Amino acid sequence: xxSVGLHLPTLSVQEGDNSIINCAYSNSASDYFIWxxxxxxxxxxxxxxxxxxxxxxxxxxxxxxxxxxVKHLSLQIAATQPGDSxxxxxxxxxxxxxxxxxxxxxxxLKVLA
Amino acid sequence: xxxxxQKPSRDICQRGTSLTIQCQVxxxxxxxxxxxxxxxxxxxxxxxxxxxxxxxxxxxxxxxKFPISRPNLTFSTLTVSNMSxxxxxxxxxxxxxxxxYTFGSGTRLTVV
Numbered sequence: 001x002x003s004v005g006l007h008l009p010t011l012s013v014q015e016g017d018n019s020i021i022n023c024a025y026s027n028s029a030s031d032y033f034i035w036x037x038x039x040x041x042x043x044x045x046x047x048x049x050x051x052x053x054x055x056x057x058x059x060x061x062x063x064x065x066x067x068x069x070v071k072h073l074s075l076q077i078a079a080t081q082p083g084d085s086x087x088x089x090x091x092x093x094x095x096x097x098x099x100x101x102x103x104x105x106x107x108x109l110k111v112l113a
Numbered sequence: 114x115x116x117x118x119q120k121p122s123r124d125i126c127q128r129g130t131s132l133t134i135q136c137q138v139x140x141x142x143x144x145x146x147x148x149x150x151x152x153x154x155x156x157x158x159x160x161x162x163x164x165x166x167x168x169x170x171x172x173x174x175x176x177x178k179f180p181i182s183r184p185n186l187t188f189s190t191l192t193v194s195n196m197s198x199x200x201x202x203x204x205x206x207x208x209x210x211x212x213x214y215t216f217g218s219g220t221r222l223t224v225v
Contacts, residue, residue, distance in 0.1 A: 008153060034213040043117075043205050043216030044156070089155060091213065099144060099209045103156040 008087060010108045019077040023090035023104045028071060032093035034101065035064060035075045039086045047075070047088075077109075085111045114210045115140050119217030126196055126224050133192045134220045136206035141186035146214065147179070150203040159204075162189045196224045 013019045025033065031052040036044035050057045050064045050073075057064050063076040073090050087108045091101040116139040126132050136145065147159040159179055160168040168181040182190045193200050201224045207214040 032213075036213075041218070041221075043119075043207070043218045044214070045216070046114075046210075046213050049212050099146070100158055100161070101214065105155050 008106045008108045010110060012110045012112055013080045014112050015080060015082060017080055019075075019080045019084070019109055021075045021077075021088050021107045021109065023073040023075075023107075025071050025073055025090065025092040025104065026102065027092060027094060028068070030092035030094060030102075033064070033066060033073055034091045035062075035073075036089045036091060036103075037084075037086045038089065038106075044089060080109075080111050082111050082113065085109055114215045115142065115208050117206060117208065117215060117217035119206055119220060121220055122218060123221040124223070126222065128197050128224055130196055131192055131194045132196065132222060133190050134204055134206075136189045136191070136217055138187045138208055142208040143186070144209055145183065145189045146207045146209075147181065147189075147191045148205040148207060148216075150205060150219070152201070156205065159191070193222065196222075198224045200224050 034049045035047040037047050038044040048059045048062050048064050050066050055066055061078045065074045077084055087106050089106045090104040094100045094102045118137040120135050145162045148156045149159050150156050158171050159174045160170040160181055162168045162181050162183040164183045164186050178194055180192045203219045203221050205216050205219045207216045
């Protein structure tokens with residue numbers, strides 16, 4: 001059975017709608033941010049990243065927005081599909097040069113048919 | 114990006130025993146990272162493992178409880194020692210890639 005995401009905040013979205021997942025990060029000195037997707041029984045997988053000198057970055061169906069003023073990161077998924085159902089984590093780079101990423105609490109995305 | 118093989122994928126262990134988790138990478142990497150993911154929680158870094166030196170542990174994690182080996186640039190092991198039910202978690206190894214980490218598929222440990 002699945003234990004990942006069991007007690008995490010859940011976002012339920014209708015298939016085809018857009019999803020917005022939010023994340024507050026802790027360190028104003030962090031200069032690199034990543035969104036990961038974790039499906040049941042798997043390790044986290046890289047989705048998209050952004051550096052602190054950018055406000056927005058787009059990938060295929062995904063967009064990451066960075067607001068450094070309020071230390072906020074968001075992931076937008078366009079035309080959400082059933083395969084998008086997973087737990088999503090943001091990560092910040094923490095102390096520069098250490099490669100020690102600090103992970104956010106995670107959000108479980110449920111796509112409704 | 115690197116491909117990581119982690120085993121076992123899951124195990125159920127008796128309290129007081131130890132389990133060694135193996136992580137094999139298909140390319141040479143300098144640093145390997147071990148994370149713990151408790152049920153319904155996010156990922157917490159246990160330690161950073163560099164080849165040829167002792168692992169660096171994060172606050173709250175000690176070598177006696179989580180000994181780590183790093184015999185070469187493609188392999189590492191994490192041992193969970195003297196297990197208790199509180200050690201029930203998913204344990205993940207990861208390596209730094211061009212964009213953040215690449216993770217193994219994790220070891221789902223249940224201690225009874």
